[in-house]
Amino acid sequence: MTIEQEPRTAPAPEGDDFWHVGEIVRELAEIRQHWRTTNSQHAEHGVEGFPSRVRLAKVADELCGALFPLRLGPDFVRRHNEDTFVTQSLQIALSRLQAQLRQEFAYSGEAERQAGEQRADAIVLAFSRQLPAIRRMLDLDLEAAYEGDPSARSLDEVLICYPGLLAIIHYRLAHALHGLGAPLVARILTEIAHGTTGIDIHPAAQIGRGFFIDHGTGVVIGETAVVGDHVRIYQGVTLGAKAYAPDGSVAAAKASPRHPIVEDDVVIYAGATILGRVTIGKGSEIGGNVWLTHGVPPYSMVYQARENVVSGKPPASPHSIKGGDPLN
Structure with a gap:
């Protein structure tokens, strides 16, 4: 179909149920009933x-x-x-x-x-x-x-x-x-x-005074996250949880504190991901694109490994550029 062409209209229904809607409705009703029967522990508030x-x-x-x-x-x-x-x-x-x-x-x-x-x-x-x-x-x-x-x-x-x-x-x-x-x-x-x-931002998260999100797009703050006073974060920051084991208890995972604790006066730069119940100590600075799954003491500076340039010359091989785990 070219841009100038109008899409063709659907054929006119023939009979009372050209599209077999009745059959679809019955099947959807069976699916809903099956869900309500097998998932009775989940209240269906929309009644x-x-x-x-x-x-x-x-x-x-x-x-x-x-x-x-x-x-x-x-x-x-x-x-x-x-x-x-x-x-x-x-x-x-x-x-x-x-x-x-x-x-x-x-x-x-x-x-x-x-x-x-x-x-x-x-x-x-x-x-x-x-x-x-x-x-x-x-x-x-x-x-x-x-x-x-x-x-x-x-x-x-x-x-x-x-x-x-x-x-x-x-x-x-x-x-x-x-x-x-x-x-x-x-x-x-x-x-x-x-x-x-x-x-x-999950409404259950605990966030202190003087909170600043700069730019903001892509920020995620999980349910059990605790954020102190005067914390600043940038776009793309995640304060998230690690995935629980497939054979673990979903109920236990939901009930447990599983998101980071960020203490007062911390700055977290763009793209940083902090996962699990770890503590980012007071006054710390977390660099951009850092992947962090362990806590750091107060006044830490955590950055990605950087390219080592000597006298303005690039490394001999691009594989010499380090990445992955953040450096403390």
């Missing part, structure tokens, strides 16, 4: 609905506007009406959030539904009371980004333009919800930011 990614994206936008009304709110917000705007935004956002939490907690029994609604109400109330503390944490993240990037000309530029800051805002909101007992809604919130920024 009465499921949290909506689209609606939670709106909740996130409204919360961002409530936290930073003059910069992340609509263009009509000014200082004289920002409190009114924040009031309306929070009322809408918290009501929508409560509805999504009800979906997460919804089950088939009437008593369970009532308990789910009460639980959703309690979580939203507790979450709303954490918003001032979240704003204070985000102010420190903003300052860290401004101070850590010479190209940043203002805090406003960081807040509006930097994908790392957007991912951190979503993470801090989601982390609060995860701690209050809403892991699914929390995970959806961080995945919304992941889809927009390419930065994947």
Whole structure:
């Protein structure tokens, strides 16, 4: 088919079921039933609905506007009406959030539904009371980004333009919800930011004050990772887990701390991969593209092996260039 040609239309259906849809529907129903029978330990929350990614994206936008009304709110917000705007935004956002939490907690029994609604109400109330503390944490993240990037000309530029800051805002909101007992809604919130920024932060990860992600695309921070205060990481950094043995217990692997601990004042440069429950000591510097599966003491400098150039002459053979394990 050439570019100019239009694709041919499908033939007109003949009879009631030209495409044999009924047969496909029956087979899909059998597959679903088989899954529900053989995987009964996995609750299927969607029986009465499921949290909506689209609606939670709106909740996130409204919360961002409530936290930073003059910069992340609509263009009509000014200082004289920002409190009114924040009031309306929070009322809408918290009501929508409560509805999504009800979906997460919804089950088939009437008593369970009532308990789910009460639980959703309690979580939203507790979450709303954490918003001032979240704003204070985000102010420190903003300052860290401004101070850590010479190209940043203002805090406003960081807040509006930097994908790392957007991912951190979503993470801090989601982390609060995860701690209050809403892991699914929390995970959806961080995945919304992941889809927009390419930065994947699990809401259960523990991240301290003054966190800065520069550039950001490709960053992965796993569920049990612990990140201290004033840590800076660059694009492509992974704080991940080693794969568990095929014959090992999946449940045990999920329950165990399996991601790195990064202590205060650490810098991790682009492309570095740190795997397993290892500790990167305070004040350390991890170079770009390092593959690290063991801990390092405080104030370590870890880099890839480098090409050895003498008097400006290249090595005799390209095979003399060392790579692989990082050097301490």
